[in-house]
Amino acid sequence: MTDERLNRPGDPCVMVIFGAAGDLTKRKLIPALYNLVQSNLLPKEFAVVGVARAQMSTDDFRQKMSRDIHEFATSSVDAQLWDSFEKRLYYLSGEFQDPSTYEQLQELLATVDQECGTRGNYLYYLATAPNFFNDIMWQLGTAGLAREEGTWRRVIIEKPFGHDFDSARALNKNISAVLKESQIYRIDHYLGKETVQNILVFRFGNGLFEPVWNRRYIDHVQITVAESVGVEGRGGYYEGAGALRDMVQNHMFQLLALMAMEPPLSFEADAVRDEKSKLLRAIQPLSPEEVLTQTVRGQYGAGTVKGSLVPAYRTESRVAPDSGTETFVALKLMLDNWRWAGVPFYLRTGKALPSRVTEIAIQFKHVPFLLFRQTPVEQLTPNFLVLRIQPNEGISLQFGAKVPGPSVRMGAVQMDFEYADYFGTQPSTGYETLLYDCMIGDATLFQRADNVELGWSVVTPILDVWKALPPRSFPNYAAGTWGPKEAFDLLERDGRQWRRIDP
């Protein structure tokens, strides 16, 4: 991250969105670009070229986006601002595997460069199904559209980046035949969240926390990414993915890495990504026996979430009636390095849980009980430091305090910081920073090839063991509960418990 950030708009460029007729474009990308226009961070010399199979003209595309923005904008839409933005939207319909699509794209880009002054800089956004990634990259390379000659050409690649270690490595290899690593921006939208970015500032910008951020003071860490929604019509994708691939290998490992990594030398992309890689490398690989005892899978059955009935996962559209896909995972990981040896990291994520909460909870070690033996205090309050990533973004510290009165009694109290109180809230899609960063060539918040492969190298042995086991008897938790019983047993066996999260 450089000082230039936020002091200037991104470089003149065309953003070419492959898969522009899909959900991501209307829900996130266009609203994010609009927010960038509003905050003067989008260059005046900018255009979008949507590419997709759907038959549409540029006019149709403009009209569709103008309708959709009213539904998905995160703030009110200024008619004048939108009008001038809308004029910079173009559309090309074509098959991603067909070379003629890229010939037409080349022509269209030349026209757009003329009309919008975009200077031949192209930001390709792969918002398609992952099975097209290889083809698109290959075709861009063959058409000469990835070549940088006094211009830049960058590619943002959406998730899922591979479905296991081998496929991620193969994808990296194929892409690197066309692009240099500095042109590749592997996105993880969790890194676009302010509270995720704050983890490093919180840890390394304060003298208070870093000295206790290690195995001497920390008992264990709990990372929870709970969603109250089910698969929301994405059964077709989710059936082949499951919670481990969908959330752990990418988003949760980002949270883990930022929470646990060593201080980077600077905020420069490679300095940060080097430390992340070191941390991921330190995760102790799970042996097949450990997969059985340290990982838990779940799938939701019918239940009630926030008063509404939620049907069982197996009854969702495009989900097999006897599906073995997990919608919940809990696991215990150990980090084999000097800072963290012996400190368990418990991760859990799931769909159709009682509430939507993402948090990192750090439990500090208990103090000796001796002093309290002769008092009515039966148990000391654990000290929890909780980084609330979403919603109610903030940080809280739980500690014990004396309950006023004649005898020594103890109660849990909280010190609380809420982002909204200090900084107000700025509605965003979470993609603004990521798109802007790509336009200025800052890859700090994107994953490098080794980061992705390391994530997969932890997760793939788990997938392999699960695959070799007889089918699990699913469903094993009701929608609206905190997952299967084994997830609670996982901590109880270690004499610990999940932090209570109120719905």
Ligand code: BG6
């Ligand atoms: C996506 C997953 O990457 O992240 C979804 O594919 C999940 O299944 C989503 O719902 C969660 O993102 P957020 O930002 O709502 O926490």
